[in-house]
Amino acid sequence: xxxxxxxxxxxxxxxxxxxxxxxxxxxxxxxxxxxxxxxxxxxxxxxxxxxxxxxxxxxxxxxxxxxxxxxxxxxxxxxxxxxxxxxxxxxxxxxxxxxxxxxxxxxxxxxxxxxxxxxxxxxxxxxxxxxxxxxxxxxxxxxxxxxxxxxxxxxxxxxxxxxx
Numbered sequence: 496x497x498x499x500x501x502x503x504x505x506x507x508x509x510x511x512x513x514x515x516x517x518x519x520x521x522x523x524x525x526x527x528x529x530x531x532x533x534x535x536x537x538x539x540x541x542x543x544x545x546x547x548x549x550x551x552x553x554x555x556x557x558x559x560x561x562x563x564x565x566x567x568x569x570x571x572x573x574x575x576x577x578x579x580x581x582x583x584x585x586x587x588x589x590x591x592x593x594x595x596x597x598x599x600x601x602x603x604x605x606x607x608x609x610x611x612x613x614x615x616x617x618x619x620x621x622x623x624x625x626x627x628x629x630x631x632x633x634x635x636x637x638x639x640x641x642x643x644x645x646x647x648x649x650x651x652x653x654x655x656x657x658x659x
Contacts, residue, residue: 533564533568535564536563537655537656540558540560542556542558542635544598550642550644553638556634557632558635560620560633561629564625566624567624567626568659569621569623572619572656573612573619573656574610574653574656575612575653575654578652579651583615584609584612584614584615586598586638589637589649590650591645591650592645594649597637597638598635600633601634601635602620602631603634606636
């Protein structure tokens with residue numbers, strides 16, 4: 496038993512000294528990161544002025560355009576002049592062969608704010624994404640007094656471009 500006691504004492508002292516016995520320590524930091532981007536889409540419905548037999552009076556119609564963004568952030572929707580030859584923002588052109596019918600698109604029911612790219616006195620649609628769908632009404636007007644035209648379907652293609 497006497498020989499065991501010194502060995503036991505030596506083992507105990509060695510175990511008490513062990514925590515301070517390592518050579519050093521090292522540490523580092525780790526950063527956590529995420530980058531959120533805004534992903535938006537635009538969807539427009541066709542604008543239909545209906546079936547008419549005269550252009551004596553103004554013809555008005557409206558449609559809607561949806562903008563959906565996944566996160567918060569500003570956006571704009573600009574409109575081109577359309578595909579009608581010689582069109583402007585204030586007088587776009589529905590075409591059927593060489594015949595045209597002048598019309599325009601507006602941001603308001605009073606039809607005083609012409610939609611375009613902010614040039615030529617036109618305005619763009621603007622908003623702030625909020626993670627949901629925002630619906631805008633687009634108002635159209637075929638101008639009165641354009642005189643007789645050839646019967647047929649008159650069309651135009653206007654591109655709405657979403658910037659965000």
